[in-house]
Amino acid sequence: MEKVTTLKKDKGTRTFTKLKINTNERLDKIIDSIVKFIAKDLTKQEIDLSNFKEYLIFKNFTLSAVENLNERESNLIRNTFYKKDRRNFYQAYDLSIEDVNQNYLNVLTNTLDISSKARRGAWRMSTHTNNDCYQKICDVKYLYGMLKLLDITYEYCMSDNEILTESFGKCSIYGNCYIEEDINNLVKLEKVVGFKSTFRLTDKMMQLIIDVILIKQLSDYNIERMEQYSRDIHSEVARAFETKKNIPQKIKSVMNNNKFLDNFSYVELDSDTDLDKFKLVEKEFLRIKKLFDMDKIKKAELRIRKLGKHKSLGLYYPALNCLCVDITSPSSFMHEFGHHLDYTYSDKPLSLQYDFRNIIRAYTKRYDSHLDGNPYLYRKRSYFLTPTEIYARTFEMYLVIKGVSTSFLKDEDDMRIINGYPDMDKEFISVINSYFDKFKFNFHELDEKEPIKNEITNTIDIIIEDIKYYAAKQVSFF
Template sequence: MSKRITTVSKKQLLNDNMEEAGLAVRMSDLLSNTRLKSDDEELSSKLVSTVKRKMKKLIVKMDMEQLKEFTEEISFGPSKISITEDMSEGKYNDIPKIQLITACANKLKTLDIPHAKELANEYLPMEICYEDKKGREFTGLSLLLAPINAKKHGNLRFLRNVGYESRRVFDLATLLTTVFLDNSLVKFVAANVETIQYLLVKKLLRKQSSMATTDDGNVLYIPSSEDFAKDFLYYVEKYNLSTYENSVKAKWLDSYEKNFYMEDEISYHIDSPVLKDIVISEFIHQYEHVKQKTEKQLESRTDYARSFQTKKQISNKHKTAMTNNAFKSKYSYVELDNEVLFRSDLYDTDLTEEERTSIYTFEDLEDEFKKLSREVFIPYSEGSFRIKRLGNLKAAGVFYPHANATIIDREHPDSFCHELGHQLDYTISESSHSTVSEALEFRPIIEMYSRKVQQTVDDLPAGSDFKELWNGKTKFNASYFLQPTEVFARSYELYLWHKGIRSSFMKSAYSGPEYPNHDEYIARISLYFDNLFARVENSFPTVKERKLRPAASPSVNIREEDLVYEMGEEGQMSLF
């Protein structure tokens, strides 16, 4: 078993995925059921207001001890908050402070001591120590169960009639939101430095484009600083962000050097006008992706996908074929549905020889697989390959990432290369929690795919089936097609097609809107996959070279949540 399953908890899986992306796990509570999008206008203020609204609902359910634990939990970065004094008992020495903070919440009616004690019991006052992300320390007063007027938050206040010294007052939800978001963004940037640098370079290239004149020609402006220019060009060339003939040094780019390297404290640069919009947009983008990824993994989590289970009633003929066939050269275990037809079966019929030669059998599929294996990179898998009926799933093929199982419907062998794309995406990845398609190297392809397909969809006539599907609210809308794993699988199919590969394991054509056949896109994916396979091909042993390991279990149950599948299409050729 390559990976031990320790939990089937949705919460834990979401937390694991968020940690992998550099996101604070508590964010799942504070952004649940929200509609924030990474391309929203005024995203920063929307993020703050959304988290603050959720924070208010969260803390009113806490007592003072739970609040203390919570403040420790969210103080995981440069910003800190702690409860230094619980004044909820209304002790005599605390009365002036209780009167001040409740007055700032518009709750104080009289200055008598019994009233102050009642307010203390009702609204739970406290003294707070707050250290901001710049290291400055402040102490002040707040209430757990009542908001402080926004104009008074963070300011020094005093009561004239009491004559008590001025104290700083805080709205608790606002302060907790500030601490949590400050720390969350610092954590996120620290875990995604290369992505932020990539996005900054893209931003600077857009700025260059807006400044360009016809006299500039095909020129790329680069920083005059030698080290910065070298790293700037690294992103431009590695991710093919610009085609240029000449580069010209421009001093105006040097002003972005500190932001690029995030020298000094990360928190300082996050607040800069240069990076703030980039960081927050990417923060929300990654949260959207993680949420979608987790929902996909946990879809129908109480249902077991029967397609992964080896059927109990398999004929002896099929059992024999399962242990000795062409697919065993690439898969540890093979399962065949009893309906899979063998060449010998044709001679038990009254068919003529001409009729027999017109019917496809498993042996024909083996020949096709041998040919495909010589033409494309198919790494040996310790998982399984299965040919069976997938009618209940309404899918032409499925891939179970966590079980490393590739399954094609017996009526849809042309789904195999799509599922092989998914298989490669998961098995080539060096991380057990993420795919190749989630890496930064693949991101420019996702961005180009999104632009090209969206342009095609926009040009479709109103009411066209794909346009309604793309813009709809069903499972197979734009969000489905733009998932990194789906972009990877479809791009892989196009890559094979434009390399001249033709096979019954591929569709007869790739002309739908979801397959952008633009020259620019094909050139991009061809370069990507050529480089990818050149890098990884030799790291996968052949069946002869591999160490002997136990074969994939033929009877393990897997949840339907773990599958990645290809939609069925009408009119696909059957080999059975």
């Protein structure tokens, strides 16, 4: 049986969302700020700094040896680089770090806050392992932070297909394109260790690191947005996904036998549903679903009901794999279906994958251009810039761009910035098409002339006088 040594909750790895980066500063200052941010992991997790093997653990670097320096050597380091306390003894160490190519970095350190001047030069010291030679000395927290930063950056580059593409230059704040050699140099100690200083990174190397950390920071921020949004919505609208009681038997019969059930695991209809009009919706669904390879799309629940008290015309909740569409607004369907594709088409939400970043960047740029003098858009920025919201809206915009006309989709006139839809200029259209074209939706299947949309639009006037909407805007919940 495992022995429990503490009841304190383990702390996970921190994200970069709290890191402040001023890109106008010198490259070395930016790198220092990132290193120190990472090094805070050690103090926040209350790690014993003398237990090097517990935290000097990396994927591309190895702590190969730890040797204690004698009292004279330890005191010399203390007196030179930590002048706050010259009375107490602080053990100093000689650490040997090895990379995958068996290159070494030997550095002297202790568990104190060693002055930054130590790592900027080499110091002539006589130790029991080296006779009167120049030594590298570095604060162990800084050593951890730098090696961790190099590790993180390298691993991210190796897992991200965007970094080595020619188009990355548009994403880099320095306008850089990178090659494999730039990435591999990150984990070669002979490339990152200075002749005298502990570390000496080239400008190109520092720029690559900063580019990657900015991408990771945005990615971490987007994940936090989606997680927080999910928590907020879960507590507010969970009841929208519970089947109502006292549904008339005639309605129940249609719920159990309709064309949507071929592609949805469950269908709920509001008790005020006009069944004749629902037949028209069924007929149009048979046509519009030809766009998609429905066999590859996970089945969800579909609930068509009153959503007025949720201030919404549509809801999506991935934890329950459920789409809700307001009974008076079938045009909300494609937005919620877009959320469904985002969350279920792949193991990871499509909106958080690297190839969707260009759309997020283009959308954010256009949205932010409208913020001045518009308190509503400023207040709603976090919501509209949630990746899954960008995904659902640009999915709708893509269908409009391709000329899709259906009662399940908003008209282009309704896609305005006040509702979270930026203007579809040529550049934005190109970015949207470049991403969604890869799904190869079957637009040719909609060439048949079927007078469905107008028929539904002219007859969809369902009278529900007891519904009072607070706002005629669509909100997606998950």
